[in-house]
Amino acid sequence: MSPHAGKTVLLLCTTTGYQARAFAAAAKQLGTSVVFGTDRCHVLEDPWRDGALALRFEEPDVSAAKVVEYAGRHRLHAVVAIGDLPAPTAARAAQALRLPGPSPRAADICRDKYRSRECLRRAGLNVPAFQGFARNSEPQQLLPAVSFPCVLKPLTLSGSRGVIRANDGGEFVAAFGRIRKLLASPDVGVLRDPAAGFIQVEQYIEGAEFALEGLVEGGRLRVLALFDKPDPLVGPFFEETIYVTPSRLAAAREQEIANAVQGAVTALDLRHGPVHAEVRVNFEGVWILEVAARPIGGLCARSLRFQNGMSLEELILRHALGEKVEPARESQASGVMMIPIVQAGFLEAVESIEEAERTPGVEAIEITAKVRQQLLPLPEGASYLGFIFARGETPEFVEQALRQAHGKLRFVVSPVLKVV
Numbered sequence: 001m002s003p004h005a006g007k008t009v010l011l012l013c014t015t016t017g018y019q020a021r022a023f024a025a026a027a028k029q030l031g032t033s034v035v036f037g038t039d040r041c042h043v044l045e046d047p048w049r050d051g052a053l054a055l056r057f058e059e060p061d062v063s064a065a066k067v068v069e070y071a072g073r074h075r076l077h078a079v080v081a082i083g084d085l086p087a088p089t090a091a092r093a094a095q096a097l098r099l100p101g102p103s104p105r106a107a108d109i110c111r112d113k114y115r116s117r118e119c120l121r122r123a124g125l126n127v128p129a130f131q132g133f134a135r136n137s138e139p140q141q142l143l144p145a146v147s148f149p150c151v152l153k154p155l156t157l158s159g160s161r162g163v164i165r166a167n168d169g170g171e172f173v174a175a176f177g178r179i180r181k182l183l184a185s186p187d188v189g190v191l192r193d194p195a196a197g198f199i200q201v202e203q204y205i206e207g208a209e210f211a212l213e214g215l216v217e218g219g220r221l222r223v224l225a226l227f228d229k230p231d232p233l234v235g236p237f238f239e240e241t242i243y244v245t246p247s248r249l250a251a252a253r254e255q256e257i258a259n260a261v262q263g264a265v266t267a268l269d270l271r272h273g274p275v276h277a278e279v280r281v282n283f284e285g286v287w288i289l290e291v292a293a294r295p296i297g298g299l300c301a302r303s304l305r306f307q308n309g310m311s312l313e314e315l316i317l318r319h320a321l322g323e324k325v326e327p328a329r330e331s332q333a334s335g336v337m338m339i340p341i342v343q344a345g346f347l348e349a350v351e352s353i354e355e356a357e358r359t360p361g362v363e364a365i366e367i368t369a370k371v372r373q374q375l376l377p378l379p380e381g382a383s384y385l386g387f388i389f390a391r392g393e394t395p396e397f398v399e400q401a402l403r404q405a406h407g408k409l410r411f412v413v414s415p416v417l418k419v420v
Helices: 020-030 060-073 087-096 104-111 113-122 139-145 169-183 251-268 312-320 353-357 395-408
Strands: 008-012 033-038 078-081 130-134 150-154 164-166 198-203 208-217 220-228 242-245 272-282 285-292 333-339 345-351 362-367 386-392 410-414
Touching: 008 020, 008 060, 008 087, 020 033, 020 312, 033 060, 060 087, 078 087, 078 312, 087 104, 104 113, 104 251, 113 130, 113 198, 113 251, 113 285, 139 169, 150 169, 164 169, 169 198, 208 251, 208 312, 220 251, 242 395, 251 272, 251 285, 272 312, 333 395, 353 362, 353 395, 362 395, 386 395
Parallel strands: 008 033, 008 078
Antiparallel strands: 130 198, 150 164, 150 198, 208 220, 208 272, 220 242, 242 333, 272 285, 333 386, 345 410, 362 386
16 A cells, blocks of 8 residues: 555646646555645536635735645645646645745745846856846837847746747837737736736847756755757747657766756755756856746656656655655656647647557657637747657657657648637
8 A cells, every 4th residue: 555545635736737637647546635726716627526725826825824724624745736826825835734845935936037037146057147127118218228139038927938039129129019918918917926017038048958857855956857859949939849858968968957957946945846947058058047846847747757657746746745756767768749839720620640649659649729729829829739759769769759740740720710
């Protein structure tokens, strides 16, 4: 019997997250009960037949107090956040219940790109030069303070949403207006985040980009996986597509990345829990782009397996429940492609899925977009068409399998929603 049988984990998530089902399945395997806390429970599909705790993640103090009140009636053994938005609530609740997790301050800083950059810069780490402007500023008047090329981004959105490169003044003015319009949209406004009133402008950093997945125990980083991002992310938008692990970098360079992320973990005072970091590497060294107090997003975690076939979700739950985990990733290479949305419109059909699934090395293709769903590309969009997963003996084989499978898929998109 699992040592965690009979325990209860509170999972904090938005209803739009892909990962809730995977965490629920991992908890079931451990014999652990799950309670969901969500900010949109009135529209939550309830496949787990378990009522969700209604929270407002834009009010983390109020939401954490509600979790503590609930814990007074139902004992909780761990609190885990899935995604950026619930992280501050989870940190406050865990601290109040004396459960392991990042500090509220660390979770808050990780949610704010400006504060995060400030913290890492003060620690002496390589970060892009940056400055923040009120979103109601007149962008033409900001040009004397801006160097090119630069990258404009919202402070709180994730998944490269709203991130735009500008190479000159004209592109800067256009990008600023585009982001301002996005921040004024209803789906962003409902977050009630004060940081949505600002736009950050950063130095563009040349170099290859990598993603690091880790667990922090007592402030010490354990690297679970380092992903190559083989597609060039040079702009004007920064849609991520392929992740492949293990990295093809030399061991010494991998250690440089691990050391830089450890420096960021220390600077941010992240003491316990999952960490997802994004870095760029060039001749000047390792540049920290982001460190988030959460696991990798979407269904991407499915690309990772650990000892005895353990999933990332199970590993995180065991860690949150106090187990001393010593994770070792599988020996095979693996990877995931986040299928990009390249055309706005309404999805009518996805063709040739079975042919794509027969591609050597491909394990599964999961189309998460629904027929008749409206599709919106980056930088305004916030989702993917789906995910392709592959495994093989080498990272090169896995990357090729992902590209070949994607090339076989055909997405039928209509500019208008057809009446049926």
